[in-house]
Amino acid sequence: MTNHPVLEVRNLVKVYGEGEAQVRALRGVSLTVERGDYVAIMGSSGSGKSTLMNILGCLDTPTSGRYLLDGVDVSRLDDRQLALVRNRRIGFVFQAFNLIPRTSAVSNVELPLAYAGMKAAERRRRALAALGMVGLADRADHEPNQLSGGQQQRVAVARALVTAPALVLADEPTGNLDTRSTADVLAVLDRLNRSGRTIVLITHEDDVARHAKRLIRLVDGQIVHDEVLHHSGNTAVLT
Amino acid sequence: MSIFETIRFAVRGVLANKLRSGLTVLGILIGVAAVILLVAVGNGSAKAIQASIERLGTNTLTVSSGGVRQSASATQNTSLTTDLVSALSDRNAAPDVKSASPVVTTAPDATYDGVDHTIAQFVGTTPTYLPAANDTVSRGTGFTDDDVKDARRVMVIGSTVAQALFDRTDPVGKQITVNGTLFTVTGVLADKGGSGFNDPNDIAIAPVTAVQESLTGYGPLNQLLVQATAPDSVDAAQAEVTAILNQKLHVANAASPPYRILNQSQLLSARQDSAKTFTVLLGAVAAISLLVGGIGITNIMMVTVTERTREIGIRKALGAPKRTVLTQFLVEATVLSLIGGLLGVAAAVIGSQFTIVGIKPVIVPASVALALGVSVAIGLFFGSYPASRAAGLRPIEALRYE
Structure with a gap:
């Protein structure tokens, strides 16, 4: 089991629409991400990076190609098993936060644990711990509309990491945030990676990409650039 | 996730949006109360006619001179x-x-x-x-x-x-x-x-x-x-x-x-015929109001659940299986329909205590069962149908829903 890469995609193709209106968002992407890696995917708007991310997060299905998550072919899984994979293996951070409205921060963070079948008391304890990790322990009872954008995104990050998933996917997590909030969120992701989690992150900001260990550039649905960044302590440099 | 946990989620969902829940309950309340009250008014007036006929004595003939x-x-x-x-x-x-x-x-x-x-x-x-x-x-x-x-x-x-x-x-x-x-x-x-x-x-x-x-x-x-x-x-x-x-x-x-005979029972059957016509008419009105009330419930349920397609997408992305999402929305719809329906029955019972346009309404038990049954059934179906449609989507499609 452990010798499998965390994720491995082979010749991934995604086509939207039909006939004249057909858009080929991904044109054969192949990619392997090893355990503990920190990958930044960059690309202009329309390059297919979000499509790739949604497929990696099991939120969408590819038109063709193989996707192995921990060595398991995702296309063979039924709805229940997919729900289980999303719940246990993957933590997803959306650009638009996607918190459940009118529901407190701690309840939002608890949600994946509840779907995992955890008891209420244990759930609350872990959710509060996760909120503590992102520095929002004092805002646990606030509803999303009472939090700033940065705080909402940190709640979303807490929700993604509360199940301790091996893979954290973040789709432009800092896209809607100011500089200060961006630094907060990135610090959390860096800490996660140092503790051994695999992180794949989409961004179009070089500053953000510089946090990663590996940089991939997508153009028109194809990988045109894949480089390993050699640096350490990059957070110190940036902040 | 246990059923109990799902029910708690549903109740939290109902309470999280008090205005939306309140409006849904109000819609069902009005639908149910209108049907029960209308039928009660019709029944009350039929009863009043019957009572006034029975007062006259029903087995008599009146012979008067002067034919x-x-x-x-x-x-x-x-x-x-x-x-x-x-x-x-x-x-x-x-x-x-x-x-x-x-x-x-x-x-x-x-x-x-x-x-x-x-x-x-x-x-x-x-x-x-x-x-x-x-x-x-x-x-x-x-x-x-x-x-x-x-x-x-x-x-x-x-x-x-x-x-x-x-x-x-x-x-x-x-x-x-x-x-x-x-x-x-x-x-x-x-x-x-x-x-x-x-x-x-x-x-x-x-x-x-x-x-x-x-x-x-x-x-x-x-x-x-x-x-x-x-x-x-x-x-x-x-x-x-x-x-x-x-x-x-x-x-x-x-x-x-050279005489006339007035048959009281002929009078009675004539009046009973008109009372029957009246009841049929009111039954038709009640059926229409049940239909209108049902469409109202359909509307508000469809809108509130469709509006939450995104939320369903989020829940699925976090690993909620389709069945759990469905159960949550079904329980939410049940809670709203039942509260609305029962409040509607209560409103109708209170309303029937008053004399409405000179008629004392008499509630027909069957109309209570019918109004409650139809409203709750409509509430359940149109509360769970859009939810099941949304839960059947891929998470990304539900998330992109505007």
């Missing part, structure tokens, strides 16, 4: 007389007639202790009139056949007369001056209800002999009141009465007799 005059036999006396009463009371000739009572009516002024009152209907008759006319004596006694034979000036009075002349004093045993003649009150009739132009309680009943002697003179009778043995023998009784009258009055042309 078509027969010029050929103008010399023949065709007026109604007390002789006819004894002929109609003959068990052999008229087995379906329970009793026949002579009726003379007048509307005299009555005075007691300086108080005047014009009695709308002063009836001279025999004791058989009281059961035939569905009258009962509530206080004191009625008069007897001996009173009729001896032409004693006694009478029973209706509650309106008692109220007008005696106010709160007990009228039994008091003497009333009726057009200058003293009559002794022996009893007071039970209230027959009813109101409006024809007050059935503005009545006095006395022996026919006494009334003829002192008030109307010995002319012909105004009417004969014939009571059949049972409501369903009224038609047979009518045939017998017709035969006897034709013979006694020497009617040559049976097609145009």
Whole structure:
């Protein structure tokens, strides 16, 4: 089991629409991400990076190609098993936060644990711990509309990491945030990676990409650039 | 995730958006309450009509003189007389007639202790009139056949007369001056209800002999009141009465007799027909309001659940299986539908305590079951159908839903 890469995609193709209106968002992407890696995917708007991310997060299905998550072919899984994979293996951070409205921060963070079948008391304890990790322990009872954008995104990050998933996917997590909030969120992701989690992150900001260990550039649905960044302590440099 | 946990999620979902939940509940409440109340008003008015018919007495025939005059036999006396009463009371000739009572009516002024009152209907008759006319004596006694034979000036009075002349004093045993003649009150009739132009309680009943002697003179009778043995023998009784009258009055042309027979049961069936039409009409109105209420519920459920497609996408992205999402929305819809439905029933029950446009509504239990059942079923279906559609989508499609 452990010798499998965390994720491995082979010749991934995604086509939207039909006939004249057909858009080929991904044109054969192949990619392997090893355990503990920190990958930044960059690309202009329309390059297919979000499509790739949604497929990696099991939120969408590819038109063709193989996707192995921990060595398991995702296309063979039924709805229940997919729900289980999303719940246990993957933590997803959306650009638009996607918190459940009118529901407190701690309840939002608890949600994946509840779907995992955890008891209420244990759930609350872990959710509060996760909120503590992102520095929002004092805002646990606030509803999303009472939090700033940065705080909402940190709640979303807490929700993604509360199940301790091996893979954290973040789709432009800092896209809607100011500089200060961006630094907060990135610090959390860096800490996660140092503790051994695999992180794949989409961004179009070089500053953000510089946090990663590996940089991939997508153009028109194809990988045109894949480089390993050699640096350490990059957070110190940036902040 | 356990069912209990799912229910807690659903209740939290209901409480998280109080305005939305409140509006949904209100929509269902109005739908249910409107149907129940409408049917109750229709039922109440049908009941009122039925009660007023039953007050009249349903197994009687009224024979009145003055049909078509027969010029050929103008010399023949065709007026109604007390002789006819004894002929109609003959068990052999008229087995379906329970009793026949002579009726003379007048509307005299009555005075007691300086108080005047014009009695709308002063009836001279025999004791058989009281059961035939569905009258009962509530206080004191009625008069007897001996009173009729001896032409004693006694009478029973209706509650309106008692109220007008005696106010709160007990009228039994008091003497009333009726057009200058003293009559002794022996009893007071039970209230027959009813109101409006024809007050059935503005009545006095006395022996026919006494009334003829002192008030109307010995002319012909105004009417004969014939009571059949049972409501369903009224038609047979009518045939017998017709035969006897034709013979006694020497009617040559049976097609145009010198008298008229009014059949109370014909009146009853005519009124029951109209009551039935009324009920059908109100049933149709109720069905339409159920439909409209149902569409209202459909609307608000579809909108509120479709609006939450994104939320369903988020929940799925976090690893909620389709079944869990469905159960949550089904429980939410059940909670809202049931609360709305039960509040609607409560509102209808409270509303039916009041008189609506002169009608006291009477709730039909079946309408409660129907309104509640249909509304809850619609609420459940249209609450869970869009949820199931959304839960069946890939998470990214649900998330992108605007």
